[in-house]
Amino acid sequence: xxxxxxxxxxxxxxLFSGERIDKSNPRVEAYGDVDELxxxxxxxxxVLPEGRTTEAEQLEQVLIDLFHVGACLATTxxxxxxxxxxxxxxxxxxxxxxxIDRMDADLPRLTRFVLPMGHPAASACHLARCVCRxxxxxxxxxCLETEAQGGDQPYHGIRGYLNRLSxxxxxxxxxxxxxxxxxxxxxxG
Amino acid sequence: MPAPSKAATWSCRLRERRRLTAxxxxxxxxxxxGFSYQAGQRIALRTEATERDYTxxxxxxxxxxxxxxxxxxxxxxxxxxxxAPIGSELLFSGPNGYFCLxxxxxxxxxxxxxxxxxxxxxxVRAGARPFVLLHGVRTADELYYRAELQPAAKHYVPxxxxxxLLPGGAFSGxxxxxxxxxxxxxxxxxxxxxxxxxxxxxxxxxxARFPDARVYTEAFF
Ligand SMILES: Cc1cc2nc3c(=O)[nH]c(=O)nc-3n(C[C@H](O)[C@H](O)[C@H](O)COP(=O)(O)OP(=O)(O)OC[C@H]3O[C@@H](n4cnc5c(N)ncnc54)[C@H](O)[C@@H]3O)c2cc1C
Numbered sequence: 001x002x003x004x005x006x007x008x009x010x011x012x013x014x015l016f017s018g019e020r021i022d023k024s025n026p027r028v029e030a031y032g033d034v035d036e037l038x039x040x041x042x043x044x045x046x047v048l049p050e051g052r053t054t055e056a057e058q059l060e061q062v063l064i065d066l067f068h069v070g071a072c073l074a075t076t077x078x079x080x081x082x083x084x085x086x087x088x089x090x091x092x093x094x095x096x097x098x099x100i101d102r103m104d105a106d107l108p109r110l111t112r113f114v115l116p117m118g119h120p121a122a123s124a125c126h127l128a129r130c131v132c133r134x135x136x137x138x139x140x141x142x143c144l145e146t147e148a149q150g151g152d153q154p155y156h157g158i159r160g161y162l163n164r165l166s167x168x169x170x171x172x173x174x175x176x177x178x179x180x181x182x183x184x185x186x187x188x189g
Numbered sequence: 190m191p192a193p194s195k196a197a198t199w200s201c202r203l204r205e206r207r208r209l210t211a212x213x214x215x216x217x218x219x220x221x222x223g224f225s226y227q228a229g230q231r232i233a234l235r236t237e238a239t240e241r242d243y244t245x246x247x248x249x250x251x252x253x254x255x256x257x258x259x260x261x262x263x264x265x266x267x268x269x270x271x272x273a274p275i276g277s278e279l280l281f282s283g284p285n286g287y288f289c290l291x292x293x294x295x296x297x298x299x300x301x302x303x304x305x306x307x308x309x310x311x312x313v314r315a316g317a318r319p320f321v322l323l324h325g326v327r328t329a330d331e332l333y334y335r336a337e338l339q340p341a342a343k344h345y346v347p348x349x350x351x352x353x354l355l356p357g358g359a360f361s362g363x364x365x366x367x368x369x370x371x372x373x374x375x376x377x378x379x380x381x382x383x384x385x386x387x388x389x390x391x392x393x394x395x396x397a398r399f400p401d402a403r404v405y406t407e408a409f410f
Contacts, residue, residue: 005385005408007392018291018378018403020396 016074016085026141031073033135038066040128044172047120049180055172058099062165065092069158073142077154088157096164103175110174112186118177125173129166136162199224199232203277204253210330213304215246216270218254218279225249226284228315229308229407232256234266235280241266242285244307244382244407246334248314257333259304288382288407290317295403296377299323300364300391303331305383305409310334319343321372325364325387327351346371365390369398376401383409 007013012020013028021028045059071085116126139162143153177184205217226232231244234256243256261267273279290297290312297320299309306324310333313320318341325348326332332347339345347359348367360367368391379395381388385408395402 002385002408002410005406006389007406010393010396012396014404014406016287018405020392020400020402020404 015076016071017076017078019076026138026145027073027076030135030138030142031070033131033138034066034070034073037128037131037135038063038070040124040131041066044121044124044128047124049119049121049176052179055175061095065161069161072155072158073139077146077151087155088161090157090160092157093160093164096161096168100164100168100171103171107171107174107178108184112188114174115185115187116173117185118173119180119182121176121180122173122182125169125176129169129173132162132166132169136166198235198280198282201254201279201281203273203275203279205275209257209333212260213331213333214258214260214271216256216258218256220252220254224254224284227289228311228317229289230284230286231288231308231407232281232283233285234270235282236266236269238265238269240282242409244286244288244311245284246307246310246314248311250315257304257307257310286407288380288405290380291378291403291405293378293403296321296375297380298372298377299380300368300382300387301325302364302383302387303409304333305381305387305407306333306338308382308407309380310338313338313341317341322346323348323360323364323367325350325383328353329356329359363387363390365394368394372398374398378402379404380407381405382407385410 008023011023013023014020015027041059041062045056048056065088068085069088072087075085117123136159139155139159143155143159147153174184199221201218201221203216204219207215209215226245226249228249231242233240233242243258245254246257247253247255258267258270260271288308299320299322301309301323302325309322320342321344322338322342323346324332327349328351329347329349346367347356348364349355349359349361350363355361360371364387377399379402381391381404388406388408392404395404
């Protein structure tokens, strides 16, 4: 199948649920950010310190989860489809929390703001974290617009997941510095 | 690094090859135990060289699987499918894709070019109706599954591009011309399948004439 179809040359795109919408639609902005975030997660995998299989497997799971998130954001509730891309289950957020706690246990206590720098993997995590926050803000906007149009706020699971994922990426950044012996620099210190 | 997801590989046997026209044939394949799918989904058939997607034309409840294949003489896979001996083993992965009928109260308009009729044949065999179906082909002999599709459709419109004798009820011209001039604007769900150029041109007309439509597409090539 060809990558290009030419059906989007006039500024419109199709949602997974079939609606034809403008490419400036908040949903497109939201899943575009999730796509950008996912590409950054892939980039983290490339620079992750050698031998970190547990973390690599976690990040691969995140890649898959974020694909699902993108599909959900491209699916409106009035255009339901067979595959039911509605939300992420809450367990996905719990799973991230456990991963955060595991890494956090090995880290020095946080007393000041850390500067977003250090090992290449730490930098990549910080970049991904910022994009994750932006994706979350855009998802919130989609939710508020859906509510303003008289619907229920969708994506509880996704909002929780993105919020926790940026925490995960923050802790992963610190963790990458820690395990590679890279000095963690702090603001004002 | 392990692959994020692995599609299941299935083995089947070629049971029958039915010639529909000089250039198209239907392959009937044994159904591997445990293999299930939804009407409109496709499988990726493997050869030693590579793999290609084929939409299942059989209904999900059928005993066998079936695909409709257009022979591309200079192609890499279809000449093999054209010649493989009956009884030979074929490997495939799947089912893949989301080109399935969505539960919806809005009128359904299916638009196919050539072998793009395949997913609609499966949907109709699985019980889909009512629907409007436009099938664009060059000549009437390429109206695959017409005998089955026509009675099931609310409105079945063969669109023939070759300037030849038109069978009764056929439209002379491309499916896009029909969309442009004959179909009344209304909020409906379009399903477009087949040649990419058809999908692109149809989409342009749908964007202009059917602003509230939902559109689902399956581009074959
Ligand atoms: C989602 C999807 C579903 C598909 N379902 C079917 C199906 O149900 N039946 C089917 O016959 N094909 C289907 N195809 C096309 C199929 O996957 C192959 O591309 C096709 O059979 C040609 O394979 P090949 O290796 O012989 O030719 P290749 O060596 O790949 O040469 C391909 C060339 O043949 C032309 N071509 C490809 N497919 C067709 C076609 N169906 N009709 C006319 N020209 C074509 C194209 O111009 C292309 O440049 C599907 C493709 C996709 C992406």
